[in-house]
Amino acid sequence: MALGPRFLRLAAPLIGPGGVDAAITLKRDAEGLAALLPARAWRALHPRLRVVGITGSCGKTTATGLIGAVLAEAGPVICSTRPWAASGAAARLSQGANARRPIGRLMLRARGDTRFFVAEMGGGDAGGLRQFARHLRPDIAVVTHVRLDHRSRYRNHEAVAADKGRLIAALPPEGLAILNADDPHVAAMRRLTRARVIACGRAEGADLRLLDASASLTEGLRLALSHDSRRITLATRFTSEIAVMPLMAAVAAGLAVGVAPARIRAVLEAAEPPPGRMRLHRLDSGIAVIDDSVKAPLYSVEQALDALAAAEAARKVAVIGTLSDLGSATSTKYRRVARQALAVADTVLFVGPWAGSVARLKAEAGAGRLLTAETAAEALAQLGPVLGPGALVLLKGSNNADHLERLLLALSGQEVACDRIGCGRHHRCEDCALLAP
Incomplete structure (x- = not known):
C-alpha cells in the first residue's frame, strides 16, 4: 500500500520530530527514481537519441513546444507539450506535464528513428532536476528565467539558480x-559547463x-535577431514580450x-501561444479576451498589465484571481496589484477568497470601477x-485555484455548470467532466 504525505503526517509521533518532511522527500525521491530508471535504460538502447531538457521559472x-516544433524539421521528435502539430501545421501548444513520472513514461515511446526527445523539466521538489540530470542526461539544456515562483521551496533567487543549473552542469x-x-x-x-x-x-x-x-494584440510579437552577422526577423502570433526568450x-x-532559418521562421510564425498564457481570443460578440490564467506570480501580473495598457480597446477590464508566491503581507500586495490594474483598466474585478x-479601495477607485x-x-x-x-x-x-478559463468559456457561449472554488485540479476546464451540467 502506498504511503502518502497525509499518512506520514499522521504518523509523525512515530517517525519523530522533524522527520515527516524528510520522510516525504525520501518517498518522492523513490517514486521519481522508479519512474526514471526505466527511462534511463531505454535511453541507453537508443544511442542516437538527443535529449533536450528545458527548465526555468517561467516560459518553459x-x-x-516551440523547440519541439522547430526540431521536427530536422527529424522525428517526441515532445512533452501536447497536442502536437507536425511540420507545416500551426503548432497549437498546451500545458504539458513536467514531473518525473510522466516524462519517464514519455521516454519509453522513443523508437529507433526518434531523433529528439524534447521535455519540459520542472523541479517539483528538491530532487526533481537532480534526477532528471542524472538519469536522462540531456544533450541540449535550456534555461529561460530565474524568478521566485516557488518561495516555499527555494526562498531566494540563488537557490532557484542552483537547482535549474543542474541541467547545465550535467551536459x-x-x-x-x-x-x-x-x-x-x-x-x-x-x-557550470564545458559544453558549447x-x-x-x-x-x-x-x-x-x-x-x-515589439508586441501588440493586433500586430503580434515581432522580433529582429542577429546571429553570426545574419539577420533573422519573426512576425509571430504571440501577444507579449513574455514570449521573447x-x-x-x-x-x-x-x-x-x-x-x-527560413524553416525556423515558418514554424515559429505559425505557432500560437499555449492556452492560458497570454493567448488572445476574439469572440463572436465583439469582445476580446486575453487568457493568462495558468499562474500569477507578481512579476507576471505586472507583465500582463503592461500588455493590457499597450492595447487599444473601447473598454478595458482586468479580472484578477489568486496571486501566487506572495510570501508575507498578502493583503497589502493584493491592494498594490489593484492600484496597478486600476491605472490601466476601466474596470477591475477580483475573484476568489x-x-x-x-x-x-472601492471608494478610492470610484463608483463601479473596482468589483469583487x-x-x-x-x-x-x-x-x-x-x-x-x-x-x-x-x-x-492561478489555474488550479481559480480556473478563470470558465469565464472565457461562458463568454464564448458555452454552458458552464461548475462553480467550485479552489478545486485543485491542474488540467484545463475544457477537458474536465465537471464543466457541463
Missing part, C-alpha cells in the same frame, strides 16, 4: 547550453542577439542542429453589465 512550456562537453543572456542568474550558469553555449538576449556579447522587439531558444536550437482584501466576487458565477454576473463589443478582458489568475 512555451519554449518546449557532456559536446553538448549545448542555451541560456538567457539578460538574466544574470542564468547567464552565470555558463561557468548559445547566449540569447539584448546583452552585449550575446550569441543570438535581440536587436528589436522561448522564441529565441527555439531559434537557437534550430540553428544548432542545422535547420534552415482574497478578493475581499481590496474592498477598502467570490466565485466564477458571481464574477460572470458582475461582468455582464460592463462588457460589450470592443471590450478587452484580461483574465489573470
Whole structure:
C-alpha cells in the first residue's frame, strides 16, 4: 500500500520530530527514481537519441513546444507539450506535464528513428532536476528565467539558480547550453559547463542577439535577431514580450542542429501561444479576451498589465484571481496589484477568497470601477453589465485555484455548470467532466 504525505503526517509521533518532511522527500525521491530508471535504460538502447531538457521559472512550456516544433524539421521528435502539430501545421501548444513520472513514461515511446526527445523539466521538489540530470542526461539544456515562483521551496533567487543549473552542469562537453543572456542568474550558469553555449538576449556579447522587439494584440510579437552577422526577423502570433526568450531558444536550437532559418521562421510564425498564457481570443460578440490564467506570480501580473495598457480597446477590464508566491503581507500586495490594474483598466474585478482584501479601495477607485466576487458565477454576473463589443478582458489568475478559463468559456457561449472554488485540479476546464451540467 502506498504511503502518502497525509499518512506520514499522521504518523509523525512515530517517525519523530522533524522527520515527516524528510520522510516525504525520501518517498518522492523513490517514486521519481522508479519512474526514471526505466527511462534511463531505454535511453541507453537508443544511442542516437538527443535529449533536450528545458527548465526555468517561467516560459518553459512555451519554449518546449516551440523547440519541439522547430526540431521536427530536422527529424522525428517526441515532445512533452501536447497536442502536437507536425511540420507545416500551426503548432497549437498546451500545458504539458513536467514531473518525473510522466516524462519517464514519455521516454519509453522513443523508437529507433526518434531523433529528439524534447521535455519540459520542472523541479517539483528538491530532487526533481537532480534526477532528471542524472538519469536522462540531456544533450541540449535550456534555461529561460530565474524568478521566485516557488518561495516555499527555494526562498531566494540563488537557490532557484542552483537547482535549474543542474541541467547545465550535467551536459557532456559536446553538448549545448542555451541560456538567457539578460538574466544574470542564468547567464552565470555558463561557468557550470564545458559544453558549447548559445547566449540569447539584448546583452552585449550575446550569441543570438535581440536587436528589436515589439508586441501588440493586433500586430503580434515581432522580433529582429542577429546571429553570426545574419539577420533573422519573426512576425509571430504571440501577444507579449513574455514570449521573447522561448522564441529565441527555439531559434537557437534550430540553428544548432542545422535547420534552415527560413524553416525556423515558418514554424515559429505559425505557432500560437499555449492556452492560458497570454493567448488572445476574439469572440463572436465583439469582445476580446486575453487568457493568462495558468499562474500569477507578481512579476507576471505586472507583465500582463503592461500588455493590457499597450492595447487599444473601447473598454478595458482586468479580472484578477489568486496571486501566487506572495510570501508575507498578502493583503497589502493584493491592494498594490489593484492600484496597478486600476491605472490601466476601466474596470477591475477580483475573484476568489482574497478578493475581499481590496474592498477598502472601492471608494478610492470610484463608483463601479473596482468589483469583487467570490466565485466564477458571481464574477460572470458582475461582468455582464460592463462588457460589450470592443471590450478587452484580461483574465489573470492561478489555474488550479481559480480556473478563470470558465469565464472565457461562458463568454464564448458555452454552458458552464461548475462553480467550485479552489478545486485543485491542474488540467484545463475544457477537458474536465465537471464543466457541463
